[in-house]
Amino acid sequence: DAGITQSPRYKITETGRQVTLMCHQTWSHSYMFWYRQDLGHGLRLIYYSAAADITDKGEVPDGYVVSRSKTENFPLTLESATRSQTSVYFCASSELGGPSYEQYFGPGTRLTVT
Amino acid sequence: DAKTTQPPSMDCAEGRAANLPCNHSTISGNEYVYWYRQIHSQGPQYIIHGLKNNETNEMASLIITEDRKSSTLILPHATLRDTAVYYCTRHSLNSGYSTLTFGKGTMLLVSP
Numbered sequence: 001d002a003g004i005t006q007s008p009r010y011k012i013t014e015t016g017r018q019v020t021l022m023c024h025q026t027w028s029h030s031y032m033f034w035y036r037q038d039l040g041h042g043l044r045l046i047y048y049s050a051a052a053d054i055t056d057k058g059e060v061p062d063g064y065v066v067s068r069s070k071t072e073n074f075p076l077t078l079e080s081a082t083r084s085q086t087s088v089y090f091c092a093s094s095e096l097g098g099p100s101y102e103q104y105f106g107p108g109t110r111l112t113v114t
Numbered sequence: 115d116a117k118t119t120q121p122p123s124m125d126c127a128e129g130r131a132a133n134l135p136c137n138h139s140t141i142s143g144n145e146y147v148y149w150y151r152q153i154h155s156q157g158p159q160y161i162i163h164g165l166k167n168n169e170t171n172e173m174a175s176l177i178i179t180e181d182r183k184s185s186t187l188i189l190p191h192a193t194l195r196d197t198a199v200y201y202c203t204r205h206s207l208n209s210g211y212s213t214l215t216f217g218k219g220t221m222l223l224v225s226p
Binding site: 035102104107 | 155157158163165205214215217218
């Protein structure tokens with residue numbers, strides 16, 4: 001099915017473990033984004049990618065690593081998970097990066113770090 | 115988003131029009147006004163956006179005042195499935211990338 005998917009949808013992990021959240025889109029959109037959503041902070045940008053092999057930091061990148069070897073995939077890795085990274089993570093994509101291009105969001109991954 | 119102001123909650127009867135206001139008095143000339151919504155436990159969903167002119171699509175209409183300091187999202191015939199948090203946001207170019215910032219939004223409750 002066309003769209004943007006995320007996996008896993010729910011994840012519980014322990015402090016210090018490495019975790020990778022997957023994001024896949026079928027539209028061949030150039031731009032992809034990772035956000036986290038927390039109560040009291042709204043939606044905050046972690047990393048974005050303008051194209052394959054081009055990534056850059058957003059507002060809250062510390063503790064996260066991204067890669068984009070293929071246009072359709074944009075995995076987010078927590079190298080050593082901390083409790084403060086407990087959150088709901090959303091992946092999004094847009095055709096291009098300018099302000100006139102809307103973003104389409106995935107269903108989210110709810111991550112709990114114990 | 116501290117740059118937009120929305121009422122925290124609104125009620126609407128099913129079948130009636132829902133008019134959701136947003137104040138964005140400090141918006142700059144090249145910033146688009148965007149509306150997204152988030153149904154419980156789902157990802158944000160794009161609704162509509164505009165720069166200066168009023169816009170309409172299959173989901174909603176967007177009315178932007180002439181001075182661009184405020185806008186209204188109109189859902190012409192609200193259904194129970196329109197119950198969600200509605201976010202008014204500004205889409206800016208920031209250090210070379212386009213960023214979305216969501217504030218607290220308006221919780222719209224559509225009742226039978």
